[in-house]
Amino acid sequence: MRVAVVGAGSIGLAVAWRAAQAGADVVVHDPEPGSGASRVAAGMIAPVTEAHYGEEALVPFMAESADAWPGFAHELEQASGLDVGFRDVPTLLVGLEDGDRAEIDRQAELYRRTARQVETLTGRAVRKVEPLLSHRIRGGILASEDRAVDPRAVHAALLIAAERAGVALRREPVADLGAIDADQVVVAAGCGSARFGSASDYPVRTLNHPVRTSWMLPVRPVRGAVLRLRAVGDQPTPRTTVRGYVKGHSVYIVTRENGEVVVGATSDERGFDQSTGTAGAAYDLLRWSIELVPEIAEYHLAEVTVGFRPGTPDNLPLIGRLDERTIAATGHYRNGIALIPATAIAVAALLGDDESAAPEAFDPRRFGNGESAETDGRSLNEGTAKRLAEPFSGAPESILRTGSDIPSGRRSRGRSDAGDDTRHTDAEGAAP
Numbered sequence: 001m002r003v004a005v006v007g008a009g010s011i012g013l014a015v016a017w018r019a020a021q022a023g024a025d026v027v028v029h030d031p032e033p034g035s036g037a038s039r040v041a042a043g044m045i046a047p048v049t050e051a052h053y054g055e056e057a058l059v060p061f062m063a064e065s066a067d068a069w070p071g072f073a074h075e076l077e078q079a080s081g082l083d084v085g086f087r088d089v090p091t092l093l094v095g096l097e098d099g100d101r102a103e104i105d106r107q108a109e110l111y112r113r114t115a116r117q118v119e120t121l122t123g124r125a126v127r128k129v130e131p132l133l134s135h136r137i138r139g140g141i142l143a144s145e146d147r148a149v150d151p152r153a154v155h156a157a158l159l160i161a162a163e164r165a166g167v168a169l170r171r172e173p174v175a176d177l178g179a180i181d182a183d184q185v186v187v188a189a190g191c192g193s194a195r196f197g198s199a200s201d202y203p204v205r206t207l208n209h210p211v212r213t214s215w216m217l218p219v220r221p222v223r224g225a226v227l228r229l230r231a232v233g234d235q236p237t238p239r240t241t242v243r244g245y246v247k248g249h250s251v252y253i254v255t256r257e258n259g260e261v262v263v264g265a266t267s268d269e270r271g272f273d274q275s276t277g278t279a280g281a282a283y284d285l286l287r288w289s290i291e292l293v294p295e296i297a298e299y300h301l302a303e304v305t306v307g308f309r310p311g312t313p314d315n316l317p318l319i320g321r322l323d324e325r326t327i328a329a330t331g332h333y334r335n336g337i338a339l340i341p342a343t344a345i346a347v348a349a350l351l352g353d354d355e356s357a358a359p360e361a362f363d364p365r366r367f368g369n370g371e372s373a374e375t376d377g378r379s380l381n382e383g384t385a386k387r388l389a390e391p392f393s394g395a396p397e398s399i400l401r402t403g404s405d406i407p408s409g410r411r412s413r414g415r416s417d418a419g420d421d422t423r424h425t426d427a428e429g430a431a432p
């Protein structure tokens with residue numbers, strides 16, 4: 001089978017690697033591999049502290065992926081010869097003031113409800129786990145299932161592993177999926193995926209005539225800034241990942257073995273604007289993180305980076321079949337690094353015709369947008385989908401689940417109170 005993957009971020013490369021391992025002939029298309037969110041991400045693998053109200057459907061998939069990470073990291077390191085910076089360290093979630101601690105209690109309730117393991121600790125106990133925490137912190141919770149990895153190292157390793165498995169890389173953008181010569185196409189273009197989701201004609205081989213697709217990929221860029229700092233000489237760094245609320249603002253601190261400390265992240269929506277607001281973002285992230293871990297003030301500030309999370313209307317990813325030839329693996333929003341192993345497994349299974357491989361909640365057609373889907377001028381939205389199925393009895397049901405046929409899913413507005421977020425300036429507002 002000839003598989004084309006559009007996008008060489010971490011998701012696209014992991015999918016390509018797994019597909020090549022399964023025997024497919026894989027080509028990845030990307031003008032600038034690793035130029036997207038995968039380069040910016042902090043690298044938290046956080047099935048516990050990334051659980052949010054309204055996003056419960058994500059929790060089991062996050063947990064599955066987190067469980068797969070140790071084996072995935074090991075295999076990737078063997079295949080590439082690179083260290084991917086995987087750290088099996090817990091997350092401490094702490095709050096500075098009474099309101100912050102109330103927020104943590106609220107979060108802890110959700111973690112317990114979603115069957116995640118958390119332990120409530122006193123101020124003394126949290127400092128025992130993390131001695132660099134400020135003495136003003138009077139308690140928190142320990143999430144032992146959370147982990148972390150270095151996303152830039154993962155991306156570099158995936159490039160090598162995929163190439164060694166026989167994946168070809170074409171450094172060019174894809175403008176039209178129909179122009180790709182492949183049996184199966186996987187759209188994994190992060191924020192660039194939205195361009196592919198409109199009604200368009202392209203041939204579905206088994207039907208021998210063009211099908212007008214009606215799916216869309218409602219991915220939007222959610223901007224985020226992170227800081228990269230470096231401990232100098234023998235300066236101590238946090239042992240755990242520290243997440244906290246400081247006077248209503250959330251901030252996280254992720255430490256690598258090599259002394260890099262990542263502090264994140266802001267969140268706002270201004271299209272693909274990279275050039276504004278970084279001074280304020282850096283100021284906010286520094287003062288909030290220093291309130292939690294005063295030692296941060298002593299580090300070298302190496303980098304302020306802005307990236308774009310591929311957000312979806314309900315904050316859940318888009319993983320699944322779009323039509324007979326096209327699969328979506330995109331919209332991973334705040335958790336695309338955490339979800340690399342589980343997404344790659346799910347897409348490999350979809351390529352192998354296992355339609356149940358991805359959770360239904362991630363069905364990329366759940367936002368059935370009411371556009372009509374036509375074959376030979378007939379609309380599938382006019383209640384004819386089932387009748388049209390008969391002449392194409394060999395065609396999978398997925399082709400026909402368009403328009404009103406699609407389970408609507410949750411159509412909530414895009415949340416802006418993401419757990420890794422500190423600045424909320426988008427129109428929907430809800431600043432914490």
Ligand SMILES: Cc1cc2nc3c(=O)[nH]c(=O)nc-3n(C[C@H](O)[C@H](O)[C@H](O)COP(=O)(O)OP(=O)(O)OC[C@H]3O[C@@H](n4cnc5c(N)ncnc54)[C@H](O)[C@@H]3O)c2cc1C
Pocket residue numbers: 006007008009010011012029030031032033034035036037038039040041042043044045172173174175188189190191192193223224225226264265266306307308309310329330331332333334335336337338339420
């Ligand atoms: C500030 C910040 C912090 C984050 N922290 C975390 C974290 O701690 N943990 C976590 O799990 N996730 C985190 N994320 C989210 C994570 O980075 C993303 O979900 C993940 O990187 C998405 O990976 P991807 O491969 O889908 O997209 P990307 O990495 O964005 O890659 C998409 C690729 O597609 C290519 N492309 C686009 N259009 C086309 C086209 N037309 N043709 C060909 N190629 C194209 C681009 O060049 C790019 O290389 C964070 C994100 C941000 C911004």
